[in-house]
Amino acid sequence: MTIGTGNTGSRNSSRSTKNAKYSTSKIRSNQYGSGIMGGNSMLGGQPLCGLPGGSKSEIKHRFEITKKLGSGTYGKVSLAYDHKTEREVAVKLIKKSAIENKQDLVRIRREIRIMSALNHPNIIQIFEVFENRDKIILVMEYASGGELYDYVSTFGSLPEPEARRIFRQITSAILYCHKHKVAHRDLKLENILLDANNNAKIADFGLSNYFSDKTLLNTFCGSPLYASPEIINGTPWIVGVLGILLYTLVYGSMPFDGRDFNRMVRQIKRGAYFEPDTPSSLFTQIILFV
Known part of the structure; x- marks a missing residue:
């Protein structure tokens, strides 16, 4: 099963040498309990890494790769066993040769710094960062249950207690992010x-950024299917995406039709969501969000 729209109601470089040395980041706790980075980064700009790390062979022997989890524009993610900490971790390898421009470099650097600074049970943690001239290696928390998308696609609508529990975890993590x-x-x-x-674990902070009371973010980015009428109309609003997530957890489908972009935008602007044939007891709360 894939998550549909409206199927529940009436109306988607240079090469490393064998002994190349990596820098390694050390995450320490600040007064607010979140991790912060120290040292100097070979990426330039604000520091990411600092204390001397091990050689390529030392890292290879420490992390035993067991399987590939996925791949992307800049590299791949693998499941590994960390012999030092005796736990499974997700290891993300980023090839610097695949980073084509300065903007992408800035975004990657920012994502690493933000995720390393956040410390919440429902946000994927970065444990360590290794870096040499050619690669950046992120050692991250491994979430063995996979994507929430696949979970909903497989099981469809979730029982209300389960949907409520997962939704509370998501909102708790987002509230934590906004407080920071x-x-x-x-x-x-x-x-x-x-x-x-x-348990829910928010990941992929590739489009994330810092904001302040004086400097709000105004870049239009993200996934249109999760946009609210306020966002479409240019008004800052986070509650809409939470309503769409809750709707999808409860009904196993999206509230808007994503097959035609222009039609989808019109539906979002009007709040013309698909009304389920058998409303959940959470339906009134969902509509307040959407």
């Missing part, structure tokens, strides 16, 4: 992972 002046800006089912106990 971080906007995720691409919250969707694909960017929420599940651990072995089906």
Whole structure:
């Protein structure tokens, strides 16, 4: 099953040498309990990494790669066993040769700094960052349950207690981000992972950024299917995306038709969501969000 729209109601470089040295980041706790980075970064600009790390061979022996989890524009993510900490981790390898421009470099640097600084049980943690001339290696928390999108696609609508529990975890993580002046800006089912106990873990902060009371973000980015009428009309608003997530958890479908972009935008602007044939007891609360 894939998540549909309206199927529940009446109306988607240079090469490293064998002994190349990596820098490694150390995350320390600040007064607010979140991790912050120290040292100097070979990426330039604000520091990411600092203390001397191990050689390529030392890192290879420490992390035993067991399988590939996925790949993207800049590299791949693998499941590995960390012999030092004796736990499974997700290892993301970013090839610097694949980073084509300065803007992408700035975005990657910012994503690493933001995720390393956040410390919340429902946000994927970055444990360590290794870096040499050619690569950046992120050692991250492994969420064995996969994407929330796949979970909803497989099981369809979730029982209300389960939907409520997962939704509370998502909103708790977003509230934490906002208290620390971080906007995720691409919250969707694909960017929420599940651990072995089906706890939500927000991931992929690639479009995230810092904001302040004096400097608000005005870049239009993210996934249109999760946009609210306020966002379409140019008004800052986060509640809409939360309503869409809750709707999808409860009904197993999107509230708007994403097959035609222009039609979808019109539906979002009017709030013309698909009304389910069998409304949930949470329906009134969902409509307040959407």
